Amino acid sequence: MVRWLPLLALTGCMSLSRMNGAKPLEKGQIEVGLGLGARTPDDPLLFPIPVPQGPVLFRIGLGGDVDLGLRGYVLGSGFDLRYRFLQRGRWHFAVNPGVGVVVFPNLFNPAQIGTAEATMPVIAEVDASRWLSASVAAHVTYRENLSLAPDSTVARFDVYGGLGGRLEARAGLFAFGASLDGLLAPTRFTGLPGFAIGFDARLRTRSADEAEARHQKRQARSAPSDGPVRASLDNDAVLALWIAGDPKASEKRIRDALSQATRDRDTDAVLQLRTQLARARALQGDPDGADTILDGVQSRLDEASEVTRIRLGLERGRVYRARDDRAAAVTALEDAFERARAREQAYLAVDAAWTLSTVTEGEVAAEWEKRAKELAGNADDPAARSWHDMR
DSSP states (O other): OGGGHHHHHHHOOTTSOOOOOSOOOOTTOEEEEEEEEEEOOSOTTTOOSOOOBOOEEEEEEEETTEEEEEEEETTEEEEEEEEEEEEETTEEEEEOOEEEEEEOOBTTBTTEEEEEEEEEEEEEEEESSSSEEEEEEEEEEEEEEEESOTTSTTOOEEEEEEEEEEEEEEETTEEEEEEEEEEEEEOTTTOOEEEEEEEEEEEEOOOHHHHHHHHHHHHHHHSOOOSOBOOOSOHHHHHTTOOTTOHHHHHHHHHHHHHHHHHTTOHHHHHHHHHHHHHHHHHTTOHHHHHHHHHHHHTTGGGOBHHHHHHHHHHHHHHHHHTTOHHHHHHHHHHHHHHHHHTTOHHHHHHHHHHHHHHSOHHHHHHHHHHHHHHHHHOSOHHHHHHHHHO
């Protein structure tokens, strides 16, 4: 039996902990990796110790909050679809149905030729930080032995539930995960619940926003600085891109405007619009994506107008607020407020003051709210005055 263990390690059992998080890859984004795991054996008398197994992993984003995962063993394979059906702030919720087959004869009963499995997990994932997330999942699994003798005792099936947890750490393009599943199905002969544990290391390609941020940084290193840059995009043009209460539709408008500004080689318009793209991503519960976009803008401040710097501070502050980092939010927003006042950008000054009232407390918050209303009421800018009228 010992000489078969290396082969068993590669063939795999679908009931391994293969739990994923709830966040799908973006359209066209690719991820590859290796896993290592083990589970309690179904037949402790046949296999008294868990056998380690190592699948090869592949995943591709299909768009529309859906991605496709493939996993391969020497004598088996499987696939799953992940669909994120809900996103609220740092929380993501998905279903992740999958199927798999392993073909491997039972050494003690040649009639058994392998195992098939279908599973339906429901996953909740929360971003603890930009680099760390935690997931919990509940699943129902159907598992059946494949047999050449359907009437034999080998043709056995199980239907059982399970609960699992996963931690994932990210470093650049790499992700490292650890997961543990409790299998609510008793193993034969012992009557005890089973469990599965898994580890994985993955390498993914950059998302579209990450690739653009990298491009922005490369341009920043090669672009000369010619002194102060004049803003090429006025506030009314920016406001016209936003659809109230619909950040997803607003994002499409912003990306269309970005494409045009890029064709026009209008660097400051591109940078301003990217701050708005970051805001749209943050409003859809993607602070990590927003940070990536803002990092790209930050790297090109030598080419940016003062208005772009103000917008950068505003959106940084809002991302910090989304992460409940109030101290950092106040610092970024106060800087944006002072810059906006100095440049007589009334609308942006009101925006910064009002946002400051939402990240401070008590008398400080009341004072910022008062300043926002006073600035709006005294402004010549119709957009700033309308802010006062709305509140």
